[in-house]
Amino acid sequence: MKQLTVWAFAFACLLSTQAWAKVDIQTWQTAKGTKVMYVHAPQLPMVDVELMFDAGSARDGDQWGVASFTSNLLGTATPEHDENQISEAFNDLGVQIGSNAGRDSASIHLRSLTRSEILTPAMKLFAEIVGQPVFRQNIMAREKARLMTGLKQKTVKPQAMLSDELWAKLYGDHPYAHPVPGTLKTVEALTVEDLKAFYKRYYVAANAQVTIVGAVDRKQAEQMAEDLTRSLATGEKAAALPQPKPLDKAQAKIIRFGSTQTYYTLAQLGVERGDPDYYALFLGNHLLGGSGFGSLLMEEVREKRGLVYGVSSGFYPMKVPGPFQIGLSTKNASAKEADEVVKQTLAQFMKDFPDEKLAEIKSNLIGGFPLRIDSNSKIAGYIAMIGFYDLPLDYLERFPKKMAELTKEDVLNAWRKHIHPNKMLTLMVGEPNVKPIEK
Amino acid sequence: MVRIGLFGLVMALAWPAQASISKFKLDNGMQVLVKEDHRAPVVVQQVWYRVGSNYEYGGITGISHMLEHMMFKGTESLEPGEFSKVVSKLGGQDNAFTSNDYTAYYQVVGTQNLEKVMELESDRMRNLVIKDEEFQKERDVVTEERRWRVEDRPGSKLYELFKASAYVNSPQHHPVIGWMSDIRAYTVDDLQQWYQQWYAPNNATLVVVGDVDPKQVYEWAKRYYGAHKPETITPPKPRVEIEQEGERRIQMKGATKSPSLIMGFHAPSLVTAKDSQEVYALSVLNSVLDGGDSARLPRHLVRGSKVAVSAGASYDETSRLESLFMVNITPSEGKTLKEAEAALWEQIEQLQQQPISEDELKRVLAQSEAQYVFHQDSIQSQAMILGSLVSIGLPTETYDNWVENLRQVTPEAVQAVAKKYLTRDKVTVATLLPNGEGVQTPSVPVMEGGVR
Numbered sequence: 001m002k003q004l005t006v007w008a009f010a011f012a013c014l015l016s017t018q019a020w021a022k023v024d025i026q027t028w029q030t031a032k033g034t035k036v037m038y039v040h041a042p043q044l045p046m047v048d049v050e051l052m053f054d055a056g057s058a059r060d061g062d063q064w065g066v067a068s069f070t071s072n073l074l075g076t077a078t079p080e081h082d083e084n085q086i087s088e089a090f091n092d093l094g095v096q097i098g099s100n101a102g103r104d105s106a107s108i109h110l111r112s113l114t115r116s117e118i119l120t121p122a123m124k125l126f127a128e129i130v131g132q133p134v135f136r137q138n139i140m141a142r143e144k145a146r147l148m149t150g151l152k153q154k155t156v157k158p159q160a161m162l163s164d165e166l167w168a169k170l171y172g173d174h175p176y177a178h179p180v181p182g183t184l185k186t187v188e189a190l191t192v193e194d195l196k197a198f199y200k201r202y203y204v205a206a207n208a209q210v211t212i213v214g215a216v217d218r219k220q221a222e223q224m225a226e227d228l229t230r231s232l233a234t235g236e237k238a239a240a241l242p243q244p245k246p247l248d249k250a251q252a253k254i255i256r257f258g259s260t261q262t263y264y265t266l267a268q269l270g271v272e273r274g275d276p277d278y279y280a281l282f283l284g285n286h287l288l289g290g291s292g293f294g295s296l297l298m299e300e301v302r303e304k305r306g307l308v309y310g311v312s313s314g315f316y317p318m319k320v321p322g323p324f325q326i327g328l329s330t331k332n333a334s335a336k337e338a339d340e341v342v343k344q345t346l347a348q349f350m351k352d353f354p355d356e357k358l359a360e361i362k363s364n365l366i367g368g369f370p371l372r373i374d375s376n377s378k379i380a381g382y383i384a385m386i387g388f389y390d391l392p393l394d395y396l397e398r399f400p401k402k403m404a405e406l407t408k409e410d411v412l413n414a415w416r417k418h419i420h421p422n423k424m425l426t427l428m429v430g431e432p433n434v435k436p437i438e439k
Numbered sequence: 440m441v442r443i444g445l446f447g448l449v450m451a452l453a454w455p456a457q458a459s460i461s462k463f464k465l466d467n468g469m470q471v472l473v474k475e476d477h478r479a480p481v482v483v484q485q486v487w488y489r490v491g492s493n494y495e496y497g498g499i500t501g502i503s504h505m506l507e508h509m510m511f512k513g514t515e516s517l518e519p520g521e522f523s524k525v526v527s528k529l530g531g532q533d534n535a536f537t538s539n540d541y542t543a544y545y546q547v548v549g550t551q552n553l554e555k556v557m558e559l560e561s562d563r564m565r566n567l568v569i570k571d572e573e574f575q576k577e578r579d580v581v582t583e584e585r586r587w588r589v590e591d592r593p594g595s596k597l598y599e600l601f602k603a604s605a606y607v608n609s610p611q612h613h614p615v616i617g618w619m620s621d622i623r624a625y626t627v628d629d630l631q632q633w634y635q636q637w638y639a640p641n642n643a644t645l646v647v648v649g650d651v652d653p654k655q656v657y658e659w660a661k662r663y664y665g666a667h668k669p670e671t672i673t674p675p676k677p678r679v680e681i682e683q684e685g686e687r688r689i690q691m692k693g694a695t696k697s698p699s700l701i702m703g704f705h706a707p708s709l710v711t712a713k714d715s716q717e718v719y720a721l722s723v724l725n726s727v728l729d730g731g732d733s734a735r736l737p738r739h740l741v742r743g744s745k746v747a748v749s750a751g752a753s754y755d756e757t758s759r760l761e762s763l764f765m766v767n768i769t770p771s772e773g774k775t776l777k778e779a780e781a782a783l784w785e786q787i788e789q790l791q792q793q794p795i796s797e798d799e800l801k802r803v804l805a806q807s808e809a810q811y812v813f814h815q816d817s818i819q820s821q822a823m824i825l826g827s828l829v830s831i832g833l834p835t836e837t838y839d840n841w842v843e844n845l846r847q848v849t850p851e852a853v854q855a856v857a858k859k860y861l862t863r864d865k866v867t868v869a870t871l872l873p874n875g876e877g878v879q880t881p882s883v884p885v886m887e888g889g890v891r
Contacts, residue, residue, distance in 0.1 A: 043478050046812050083742065087732035091802050094809030113809050146741075146748045149772055152696040156877055158591060257878050258694065259591040261583070293511070293523035293533075303520055306579030309587050329587055360528050367530020370549050374479035375816045 023373055025383050025393050026218065032205035032234055036225045037387040038212045041376050045114045047214025048380045049123070051130055051228060052107040052388060054238040055202035057182075058175040058319070063194055065147075065182020070135075070195045070203075071101040072143060074108060077134040086129060095122045103176050104319050105388060106202075114215045123224055130203070131231030135195045144187060151184050158263040158429040159329075161255055166267055169251060169425050170323055174244040204235020209387050213380040241320045244269055252426040254434060262335035262430030263327075266342055270324035271418060273317040273389035279402040280414035281315055281324075287361045287411075288349050289313030289326060294360075296353070297326065300345045307334045307341070319389070324419065335432030343421065350415050358408050365403045460825065460835055461653035463660065467669045468641030471660045472825050472835065473653040476818050482553050482649030483818045485545040486560050487826040489644075490637035492615040493539045493760055494675045498624070501617015502633050504537040505581055505625055509634075510544065511535075512573045514566040519573050522559060529555060537615055540759040541830035547819065550650045554659050557645075561663035564638055571627050578625065585616050593693030593871055601701045601869035604689045609680035611760055639670035644829045648822040680705070680761055687867040692874040697748070698776050699769040701869045702783060706754065706860045708762040710831055718756050719844045720852040721764060721860070726803040727795050727853070728752040728766070728786065733802065735786055736766070746774050746782045759831040764860060776870055790857040794850030807842050 026038045057067045075097065076083050090097050095112040108130060112122045154160040164179050171177035181187070210225045246269045271278055282290070289297035289312050301311045308328045316322035326346070330338045373379050373396065386395050428434065463471040491503050513519040526533040531548035533556075544563075546556040589595045599614050606612040616622075645664060647656050683705060712718045728736050729752040736750040750768040766787075770779035814820045828837050 041478075044812060044815055046809075046816070084733065084738065087738070088802070091731040091733040092798075092805055094805035094807075096809075096813070111813060113812055118809075142742070142745055145745075145771060149697055149748045149769075156694045156696055161878070255878060258876050260586045261591055291527065293520070294527045299520070302580055303576070306576035307583070309580055309584035330583060331586060360524070363528045364530050367528070367549060367552070368532070369530070370479055370481050371530070371532060371547055374481040374818065377816055 023379055023383070023396050025386070025396075027387065027393065028222070030205065030210070030225050030229045032229050032232060034205045034208045034210055034225065034229045034232070035387055036210045036212065036221070037383040038218070038221045038225075039379050039383055040215075040217065040221075041213055041379065042215045044376070045215050046111065046376070047114050047119065047212065047216050048109065048111050048376055049126070049214075049224065049228070050107055050109045050211040050380060050384055051126075052105050052209045052211065052384060053203055054104070054207050054319075054388075055106040055198070056102045056104045057178065057180040058103050058241055059198070059202055059238060060175065060178065060182070062186075063182075063190060063198075064178045064186035065180075066190055066194050066198045067106055067202075068101040068181045069140075069143070069147070069187070069190055070198045071099045071106040071108075072147075073135055073139065073195060074099055074133050075129045076139045076143075077136050078128045078132045079134060080128065080132075081125075083139065086125065089125055090122070093118050093122050097126070101180060103180060107384075119216075123227060127228045127231060130228070133199065135192045135199075137192055140190075140192055140195070144190070147181060147187055148184060151181065151187065156257075158257055158259045158261075161257065162263045162265055162327075162427055162429045165253065165255065165427055165429075166265055166323065166325065166425070169253065169427070170247070170267060170269060171244050175241060176244065176318070176320075176322075200233070201235070202238060203232065205229050205232040206235050206237050208232065209384070211380055211384040211387065213376045213383065243320055246420075247423050247425060250423055250426070253428075254432060255427075255429045256431065257429050259430045260331060261329040262332050262338075262428050262432040263329045264335065264338060264342075264432075265325050265327045265427050266339075266346070266424055267323050267325035267427070268420065268424045269321045270315040271317055272319065272321050273385075274391055275317065277414040277418060278315070278317060279399075280406055280410045281418060283361065283365065283403055283406055284349070284411040284415050285313055285315055285324075286365060287353060287357055288346070291361065291364060296345055296349055296357075297342065301328060301338060301341050305337070305341065307338050311342070317389075332431040333433050335428060335430065336434050339426065339428075339434070346419075347421055350412065350419065350421070352412070353408070355408065358411070362403055362406075366400045369400045461657075462835065463657045465640065465661060465665045467665060467667055469660070469664050469667075470644040470829060471657060471664075472644065472646045472829065473651065473656045474646075474648045474821060474825065475651060475653065476648055476815075476821065477650045480550045480650050481547065481818065482550050482647060482651050483545060483547045483822050484553060484556050484560065485543050485646040485822045485826050486564070487541050487543045487644045487646065487830045488637055489540070489642050489830050490542055490633075491538050491540045492613060492617070493610045494637070495610060495613065495617075496675075497613075498621060499617075499629055499633075500613040500621045501581075501615065502621075502625060502629060503542050503637075504616055505578065505622070506630055506633050507535050507537045507542050507544075508577045508581060509569055509574065509630055510563055510567060512570070512577060513568050514563050515568060516562065516566070517559075519570070522563065525559060526556060531556065538827075539611065539615060541827065543826055543830075545819075545822070553647070553649075553651060553656070557659050557663050561667070564640065564643065564664065565667050567634055567638070569627050569630050569634070574625075574627050574630065578622065581616070581622055582619065585619060585622065588616060589614070593691070593695045594699065596693060597691050597699070597701060597869055597871045600689055600691055601703065601867060604687050604869060605703050605705070605763060605867040607681055609678050609760060610675070611680070636670070637672075639672065640664055640667045641669035642672050644826060646822045646826040646829075648818045648825070683865050683867075685864055689867070689869045690872065691869065692872050694876045695871055695873050697769050697772075698873060699767065699871045700776055700780055701765060701767045702780070703763040703765040703867050704861050704865050706762050706764040708758040708760070709756055709833055709837065710759050711761050716844070716847060716852065717856050717859075720848050720856040721754055722756050723795075723800065723803050723845060723848045724790065724853050724857060725752050725754040725764070726806065727790070727799050730803055730806055739786065740768070740779075740782050744782060745771055746779055747771055750779075750783070757827060757831060757833065757837075776872075780868070787857065787861045791854065791861070794854045797850070800848070800850060804842065804845055807845055811842065
């Protein structure tokens, strides 16, 4: 029988000898006042450019879905080009372009080769579709019909039902509460005028950020950011969002649906991006359910009992506190047991956890740090986040150091301060073996 | 468990190769491929076994995938789950996936930890311990995985049914995860046998991509993997798919609001084709239909006639057995499945009647060329391509010569393969219809919340 070498993990030594991977982030403002985040990555002849606006569904007001729809229609027409010409031009150049809307932001992302005969026309068209969009009635009608089909389809997708219900229940009348694409009723009511008005208010230089990562030098990056934002109106930053109110007591709901599994979540409000407690919460979450195999939830629910394929927990820090949630799916007959195990595991974790576990998870986070920044797309994701949420520029380098400094008390104190197991939301979609209590 | 073809993951193509691939062979027959990428102090190790669902037969379908799960459950020197814990302590990520043609295990770690994960991976190549108690629990996990992936997703169920209809006697008839009743009936003996039979150095390929020195990797490979004895590998018996002699149709009802349809045609792959240029022509054809927003299906069916809310095509050029050329469509509201299907046929017939334009051909090449550079942003996808090619018996250069081969494709060649393969007598059509199920209202029972 072969013995494997036993490896010792010495954090102190790890800390002193391991040079932190450095990401040299540069930032400046364009003439129009748009923030630029830039990292030079010269090794591959490609570049990622993202234009991001504080124009997610949190800005919908009572026109749910208007932010998402506006983002969707970018690139469908400009005064110079129609839909087919635009899609052909991008495809001819081999560039990838896509837009995306969430609750906090809406963004358009372009990935291109850096050869000037490709990058120059690609950037020119990119600037045109974001700076001079035309919202055509016929295209809007077509996309509305497609979206309505998708929204109807959501009503038979248990995971989508669970997610919509989670936001609705946790956020009540807060701008985060409604689904990003809107609802059948609100989408039906949207008009071209609504999109134009939304664009005019939020797609402005002061409310935008440009992220550039790739094989373009600083001078080129400055020029690209100028060209991209030149035709945007100066405008104003979006107003601060209201603070959501946490639940004042435990809540539970079952949505009866004929799936073979029960889709389950246990949730409450978490923290906002930049909260000083986030480091301790993040480290604790990694241990509880954020790190896949080896996390406490995975051990208890999957490894010991075979109840699930996957279970995880996570904080989603946003402009204002995003959710903290634990999620899983299990056959209907084990829903009750899974619910109990999750709640016990959380309670036990918040009481105490072994020192050895803390050491292991620190080792994972510190040793694994280079993996978080080993590609242009990962770096672009991080620096866009750092800029958008006004985090310090040394956020990335600071991260492993913070992980190393945290003690068990720090972690437990942060969790006890923010997480309240007696005031959480339990949701299930499916046919769980749970007896409803008649009110 | 994932299914990968070059298509869908990435499309490789000819571009001056950035880094050469170092190839070694150990005395016991194990292949070693190393590609340097020094952009970050990180490395990925993947070990690929030439076994997957296409090696299985009735009664034990999905066993390759079940074994993949058991590979994390301990060896003669490691406790169940300890493998992943060690990798996690190193700051690494690890996982595995099973496909039709291969099963692969991978770790991504800081460069300084490569030797350690090579030692760990070589240990479980031959020293796995399958305990009944662990197996019982893990089998439950796999049934949950099947529920999550397939049972509650009508679209996935339809695809399963479609494959089972398109393939009658080929092992591609059954899903990678296996049928539920087979999953429930595995024994520890079945797994033990499967492990013994296929998990051997001469049936495996080691792929390492990242911040490494190939010579050093080769030395470690000799030390760790080279210690194992080879097995006699008996390839599975040929189960060549019977000739299709007429259209096949199948229908399924499920919890969906929108009906949808999948159509597929038997087509060669780079492994099975007599003339590989046919495969490159089919690859171009696939991109002409569904390579970006300007491609024909989104352009004509979603935006033009508006007959569909979505329409797409897919084709796996790198399958070890015969491949399928597939198209799918979801009709717009107010349009029938019949109209949607007719619209697909109309697109196919156009391809058969007229050559594609030079512009379309150029567009496919431009996208492929860019894609080749883009995929190098990830050490994982670079390793994936190498491992998957070698595991189905294709040369590693397949990848570097991809675009060169696409360049040889003429509009007439695309027309010719459209005529030859996309025929009405060789089609399998699977349709999904709503079963009328939805949420049962009212649904607001309350139970006790909070932690007990």
